[in-house]
Amino acid sequence: MSYPNTYYKQTIAETNVRPPLSGTVECDTVIIGGGLAGLTTALQLARAGQSVVVLEAESVGFGASGRNGGFVSPGFATGSDNIARMAGTEAARQIHRLSIEGVEFVRETIEALKIDGARPQPGITSVLRYDDGGSLKAHADEMRRIYGYELDYLSTGEVRSVLKSNRYFHALRDPKAFHMHPLNYLRGLAREIERLGGRIYEGSAATGSVLDGAEKTVSTSGGRVRARHVVFTTGGYTGPLNGRLKRSFLPIATYVMLSEEAPELIRTAIATTDAIGDNRRAGDYYRLVEGGKRLLWGGRITTRAASPAALAGELRREMVGTYPQLKDLKTELAWSGLMSYARHLMPQIGEMQPGVWHCTAFGGHGLNTTAIGGKLVAEGILGQSDRYKLFKPFGLVWAGGYAGLAVAQLTYWKLQAQDWWRERAA
Template sequence: MTYPDTYYRRTLADEKVRPPLAGLAECDTVIVGGGLAGLTTALQLARAGREVVLLEAERVGFGFATGSDNIAAMAGTAAAQKLHRVSIEGVEFVRQTIKDLDIKAAKPRPGIIGVLRHDGGAELKGHAERLARDFDYPLEYLERDQVRAVLQSERYYQGLRDPNAFHMHPLNYLRSVADEIERLGGRIHEATSAVEARLDGPQKTMRTANGEVRARQAVFATGGYTGRLLGQLRRAMLPIATYVMLTEEAPELIASAIATTDGIGDSRRAGDYYRVVEDGRRLLWGGRITTRAASPAALARELRREMVGTYPQLAALKTELAWSGLMAYARHLMPQIGQLQPGVWYLTAFGGHGINTTAMAGKVVAEAILGQSDRYRLFERFGLTWAGGPVGLAAAQLTYWKLQAQDWWRERPR
């Protein structure tokens, strides 16, 4: 049992394997899913002295949004402001966890730049002003020449830089969090799929192939790999594939195009996102979404086409590795966080919302279980809406193609 071959797998700080569950385990809370949301929930509960058992079908961290105006329209301005503060708190929570646990292997790097692929400076500057005014969150506005001073591409116009945001090695972060959970007495079992959940009554039971867990609380944090264990959760999310590639080592060639260690993302829906890694020696490039995962060769061709279209000077840069992963999306494009019934919690649909929001989901659910807050209620209006099954997936793909056409029209030469 191992991780798929990705950049994160190749740069793991350790290869510790955790044993499958065998026999009976009893605890305060059983958590299904060893991604960021599940591990954060387990960490906060373990820090509070609760007994935790976490079940992960594969390996810890195996599985690697909508704008504020839309959120305000759905939730109201006051709620949108609270949700934004939660997301900013998530950045600080992850940053502080890296510091507290001394996770050097996470290699955090400050700075995220969002860039426009069309001339829209006035609108972008207005957006920055609204964020500063309504959410007390200042961003650095970059004119076209400032963007192109660090990103040598004719495709880019204006941009916004978030100096408070950062990017990191997520898998090393997750594995260090798992180590801390175990140090605090929590139990993590890999290669352990939950095959049956009995959730009625005060005791919740999660059965696996070779054992079962009995607990007072059950948490489902399964993301894009949600199976049929809990039908209501499965029906409420769409598994959407996203793609990433890693280039060969070519530091001088990469530096001729990209002169920043900031993470970069463009303005398109499901646009490109990328950053230099290994001290500038390689480029990690991601983008595109589909409702069905493509072959590694096909996705590498698609991503290379995007990279070279953006930076023609990188045409000689070879692709060394490409892979895909599933993200969970809800029909309303917001995270789904809440209580299904007394003692049964869910956290899913974080596609497009980032590490900070996903981590905060685990934190607010842990707070609810511990009786510390009811902040999870901020997400109640974004519930487990049926995602439409196969029809929903087809609609998602059609929506993506429509958005691509809109992007093309907006970016066409004038």
């Protein structure tokens, strides 16, 4: 099957051709969606001895899972105060610990499966674009006190010694977080699932389902799967198969570009191997790839997919506005992907009816949260734990449809304006 023209496609050739589903097959659990959440769920179930089938409409990692920035760090798309308000203080702390566990799960999986093409590059630095070091120090103290999690505070001078921009002030560096090649990681998961006896069918969009009763049936154009459990993990590319799920989140597009090879020029601006993200809502994120030869830069969101080439122009303006010394750095490639956002900005993880599970809406913070989400769903199916119930306060609430998309876009523009005023005053 085809895969979007992204940097990740260019750096790995997939030789394992997976056929579409043909005829009737049976299994313990059928998973709809071959992205991070679906493959993690399948991996954990296969490790426990279950027979699993994964149905992927396109190819493994086709959606946002295989084209994102590659950042792996704790946390969610919304802040801890919002989580505590919805779930309670103690539950919020347990949920944050799960996000830390998700980071370690990804790291341990790469090591255990020897996925050399996704070798972790340690360090993610979060920078402020205004002068408020006190808030970062307070946050670092809170993480240390509550979770025993160490973050390194960087002064303005320390930040600007490695990020040659007067746009940046203070920062927190997370030495345990890392960045990696997400598509290589996904393909490593897929190979292990198949080694354990799991079956992955590409080009096999689910077109119908019968979900009542002990035995569930999911149909494609070429066949059907009978199973005791069904798991929906389709994210921003969810179709009309499950209306309740599709109505519960918004598909939001984000954009990424890749520079030409220019290591000497890039070093005049960025002298660190850390991945970088700024403090703005849907702000810039970037990292060096290919040993510092190229710069991968992402950001911007839209509620309707726009031309990646046009949005690359906006990303370039952000890059050059931050680093004027990179004005001659050419863009070689740009692409986009659809994320799924729930109204409450939290993942939706749980059992919507007996034997029917969902694990979706990771809101642009998916490499750690999909890992823990898939792990929790697998634990629930296997009867090993009910930790997935921690996400019960973040249910499948209606996201507002077209009106919700309009509100989301207006909210983003409002936040952009607030960011602009705050930075202008710095």
